[in-house]
Amino acid sequence: MGEVIPPFYHCILSQGKDQEEAKEKAIENLKLVEEHLKGKQFFGGETYGLQDFAFGWLAYYPGIIRKAVNLEMLDEETFPNLCAWKERFSDFPVIKENWPDEDAVILMTWSSPFALRVVWALKLKGVEYETIYEDLANKSSSLLEYNPVHKKVPVLLHNGIPICESLVILEYIDETWNEGGEDQEKAKEKVLENLKFVEEHLKGKKFFDGEVFGFLDLVFGWLVAPSVFHAYTSQEMEKEEAKGLALQNLDIIEKQLIGKKFFSGATFGFLDLAFGWIANYLGIFEETGGIKLLDKERFPLILEWKENFSNIPEIKENWPDREKLVTKFRLMREYYISVAAAKRTIS
Numbered sequence: 001m002g003e004v005i006p007p008f009y010h011c012i013l014s015q016g017k018d019q020e021e022a023k024e025k026a027i028e029n030l031k032l033v034e035e036h037l038k039g040k041q042f043f044g045g046e047t048y049g050l051q052d053f054a055f056g057w058l059a060y061y062p063g064i065i066r067k068a069v070n071l072e073m074l075d076e077e078t079f080p081n082l083c084a085w086k087e088r089f090s091d092f093p094v095i096k097e098n099w100p101d102e103d104a105v106i107l108m109t110w111s112s113p114f115a116l117r118v119v120w121a122l123k124l125k126g127v128e129y130e131t132i133y134e135d136l137a138n139k140s141s142s143l144l145e146y147n148p149v150h151k152k153v154p155v156l157l158h159n160g161i162p163i164c165e166s167l168v169i170l171e172y173i174d175e176t177w178n179e180g181g182e183d184q185e186k187a188k189e190k191v192l193e194n195l196k197f198v199e200e201h202l203k204g205k206k207f208f209d210g211e212v213f214g215f216l217d218l219v220f221g222w223l224v225a226p227s228v229f230h231a232y233t234s235q236e237m238e239k240e241e242a243k244g245l246a247l248q249n250l251d252i253i254e255k256q257l258i259g260k261k262f263f264s265g266a267t268f269g270f271l272d273l274a275f276g277w278i279a280n281y282l283g284i285f286e287e288t289g290g291i292k293l294l295d296k297e298r299f300p301l302i303l304e305w306k307e308n309f310s311n312i313p314e315i316k317e318n319w320p321d322r323e324k325l326v327t328k329f330r331l332m333r334e335y336y337i338s339v340a341a342a343k344r345t346i347s
């Protein structure tokens with residue numbers, strides 16, 4: 001038994017030729033196990049016993065390895081006895097109900113509003129996950145490997161498979177941890193299908209609604225946060241202009257809430273998570289950037305939504321500490337202003 005497990009680990013930890021060798025060794029070992037099961041229902045014979053528990057991991061981990069490093073180990077043709085045993089063994093309630101949770105890890109920073117969307121979604125779905133905090137000034141090799149293009153957080157790693165971009169991750173979470181327990185591969189396919197749909201929808205159009213810029217452009221273009229961010233980092237003359245753009249974007253959002261408690265209607269959903277940062281970060285930008293955006297007269301619906309949204313327990317319990325955020329964003333503003341001043345001096 002002790003001989004069977006190591007090559008499996010090696011398959012995950014190695015690459016290229018080493019991985020090929022580990023796979024061969026693992027398959028050789030599996031063939032011995034296959035032989036041992038010939039003509040038997042379970043390892044001990046007709047009923048299951050200690051040996052089945054000892055080999056129980058074989059009913060689960062080859063699937064994880066397939067998903068994590070794309071290596072197929074237990075195919076039905078080569079291992080008919082093992083595959084049949086796996087079905088029988090996995091069917092016992094005591095086994096079925098006690099498999100470890102699927103492995104979910106978020107690479108994030110404590111203050112990222114994009115990462116927070118993912119935290120909320122996982123909490124709302126009741127999914128256990130691990131958190132790896134990144135230092136964005138010194139990005140880990142994992143972050144560079146899993147998000148090689150943008151090198152940004154959040155990244156969700158699900159059974160070793162990386163998913164990037166917070167809105168894509170939200171959709172993936174919704175597809176994966178639904179009532180029916182969607183299969184991971186199918187969930188990923190669905191997310192890609194939906195992205196293709198968005199792409200199709202945009203064909204030949206300037207904006208989502210045609211010629212005029214609208215709400216969906218804000219959602220998919222991630223445009224509100226940058227405009228608010230710009231208003232918060234800008235100074236003097238530039239500030240009024242930046243503020244004007246942020247307010248225009250917020251006007252579009254306000255209109256979406258007419259007659260609704262949440263963006264999605266009576267209950268909250270994807271869009272509420274997407275715009276969730278407005279309920280908390282926007283106030284921090286206002287406070288640390290010396291701007292007022294959300295006044296009662298102009299944005300009564302956003303302010304009402306903010307109350308409704310913030311009162312959802314999973315949201316309320318998972319905001320970063322306000323004082324810490326204020327300190328961070330105050331420093332960040334100073335940094336941006338000094339960089340802009342240095343640029344002006346150089347040019």
Ligand SMILES: N[C@@H](CCC(=O)N[C@@H](CS)C(=O)NCC(=O)O)C(=O)O
Nearest residue numbers: 112113114136152153154165166167
């Ligand atoms: N569109 C991305 C934005 C993510 C993002 O901007 N993350 C920031 C932290 S809040 C980051 O990782 N910045 C690092 C960098 O730009 O190098 C998403 O929605 O996931």
